[in-house]
Amino acid sequence: MDVTGVKALLFDLDNTLIDTSRAGAEALQMTSEMLKDLIALDDTVSSICDKFKQKLSQEIFDPSAGRPIHEVRVGHWEESIQEAVGICPIPSLAAQCYDVWRLSRLQALRMSPQICDLLSQLRRRYKLLLLTNGESLTQREKVDVVGCRKFFDAIVIGGDHAEQKPCVSIFTLCFNLLQVEAQDCIMVGDSLDTDIQGGFNAGVRATVWISSAGGSVPDGSVKPDYTISTVLDLPDILDQLKGPKKD
Structure with a gap:
């Protein structure tokens, strides 16, 4: 499942990896x-x-x-x-x-064994970063209680910084932490307004929208590159992204 050109995956936390x-x-x-x-x-x-x-x-x-x-x-x-x-x-x-x-x-709050296994497998091939909006103490409590630090090369909590998703500055921070370029990264999250719009703003290779209800993208909203019902379907998307980015 190696993907040429994709070096890093950025994950949202709430309602992406855990069912908040x-x-x-x-x-x-x-x-x-x-x-x-x-x-x-x-x-x-x-x-x-x-x-x-x-x-x-x-x-x-x-x-x-x-x-x-x-x-x-x-x-x-x-x-x-x-x-x-x-x-x-x-x-x-x-x-x-x-x-x-x-x-x-x-x-x-809990992270399912299936998602833990997925993150473990992905980390063998890619750099992984957790990028979550929210107040610092609240988000750290969630991260600690579900025990997910071990799956990530870095964790960025929006409340620790002047700007949060969808601002480009926090994505640039993530790219710098991982020492990758925007086009090397995929953004995965459940929010069109913050995760998908932020990934689009920052120029990532692809955005993946987690829509558990299977809803369509509202008119006027940013369009994700891919839509899946659960993060467990992400490997299928990565298979589709093999090879250099097409203009």
Whole structure:
């Protein structure tokens, strides 16, 4: 499966190598069960969890503001409880919710044996780099809990740098770390807006979009070179990329 001209593979983490969405859903379920023991109203509990999920999806973390990520996310829970209930019935409830949600999510995160085997095989032939957006502490926790450092020549976390995907600067950093050119690399990820657009911006040899739902590319979005439903299908793409790049 040697690919002439391809020297390095850049992988996203969340929902590419690990199922963060599933882990998040399990964590919300665990938090919901805890809340039901304290607030005996299913509709209220559901509303609190839905509000937190929405706030998390819209989160823009600014480290220069001086608030650590844990404090910010406790704040998400506090606001969600207040919006659903009015007055928080237990002063420490928001912090309890955050602790249950965070620890449950970390416990639910895992890298499948099949993906571990794939990365081990690929690393015999290519340089591998993990490139993940997100707040530094949060992403390091994920990397550590799934034990994936051993599979990569380098790990780059967007929160450690001035710019994240899809900015060219963070891709240039990755190329320099691996001592390769952009055209030597393939970018693999689940986000059209960050992974695929970033790879396109940086001029990589090819972009591979992980679309677990098998969805089509929305109008106006960047078009990936290849689309697969799981990263386990990547070897088929590499077989197609044998030989020099065609103009």
